[in-house]
Amino acid sequence: MKSQVSEIARGVHRISTFHPDFGIQFNQFLVADDEPFLMHTGMRRMFEHTLAGVRQVIDPARLRWIGFSHFESDECGALNEWLALAPAAQAACSFVGATVAVNDFAERPARALADGEVLAIGGHRLRFLATPHVPHGWDAGLFFEETDRTLFCSDLFFQPGDPVALTESDVTGAAAEAIRVGATGPLANDMPFTPYTDATLRRLAALEPRTLAAMHGSSYRGDGGRAMLALARVIGEELGGVRRP
Numbered sequence: 001m002k003s004q005v006s007e008i009a010r011g012v013h014r015i016s017t018f019h020p021d022f023g024i025q026f027n028q029f030l031v032a033d034d035e036p037f038l039m040h041t042g043m044r045r046m047f048e049h050t051l052a053g054v055r056q057v058i059d060p061a062r063l064r065w066i067g068f069s070h071f072e073s074d075e076c077g078a079l080n081e082w083l084a085l086a087p088a089a090q091a092a093c094s095f096v097g098a099t100v101a102v103n104d105f106a107e108r109p110a111r112a113l114a115d116g117e118v119l120a121i122g123g124h125r126l127r128f129l130a131t132p133h134v135p136h137g138w139d140a141g142l143f144f145e146e147t148d149r150t151l152f153c154s155d156l157f158f159q160p161g162d163p164v165a166l167t168e169s170d171v172t173g174a175a176a177e178a179i180r181v182g183a184t185g186p187l188a189n190d191m192p193f194t195p196y197t198d199a200t201l202r203r204l205a206a207l208e209p210r211t212l213a214a215m216h217g218s219s220y221r222g223d224g225g226r227a228m229l230a231l232a233r234v235i236g237e238e239l240g241g242v243r244r245p
């Protein structure tokens with residue numbers, strides 16, 4: 001395995017590692033700024049590959065923030081490895097995540113973020129959005145880089161395989177197909193459809209992202225609000241049984 005590094009938005013570096021056993025990419029995003037921010041740590045057993053990617057952009061010991069959406073191995077499995085390597089690094093996650101998982105798991109306490117709280121890291125501003133159960137997990141949240149309108153959308157827009165780093169073509173079709181295929185596989189029911197799923201996705205669409213930074217699959221540049229509404233429709237139909245005219 002080898003990590004591929006591509007700048008997908010100003011100062012936002014996508015570190016992508018395709019794992020042949022899973023048949024998917026694991027993408028981390030490094031926002032290189034005064035206080036470097038890494039979105040997802042990658043799995044613990046993939047640490048050396050992610051580290052090699054980060055090293056192509058900054059001195060990894062400078063890392064200040066480690067953000068992630070929810071408590072799973074690909075999102076934060078290598079958190080302690082990063083904390084050991086970077087003395088000023090701190091996890092940044094939801095209040096729920098910090099309270100129920102991270103502050104016991106991690107070697108140092110996390111910065112527990114409230115919904116809407118902003119991390120100003122230099123020329124980028126990362127707004128935290130609490131999104132419980134979207135894509136999954138009570139603790140789930142997402143980060144939105146407000147200056148250039150990049151949404152780090154975790155497992156939303158999941159696309160399998162090893163596609164290009166960044167595309168301006170439709171990604172919702174591939175994401176919709178993955179939802180349909182996933183519903184019949186051993187990892188089915190990954191995303192619960194709750195009374196607030198649709199409102200959460202519409203809130204994300206209203207941010208009008210210019211770039212959707214997907215954890216698995218290509219990042220998308222274009223009308224991210226429209227893409228998110230299209231995804232919300234698919235999720236409503238496939239997972240929520242919602243039929244719209």
Ligand SMILES: [Fe+2]
Binds near residue numbers: 070135136155
């Ligand atoms: Fe996940």
Ligand SMILES: [Fe+2]
Binds near residue numbers: 074154215216
């Ligand atoms: Fe993931």
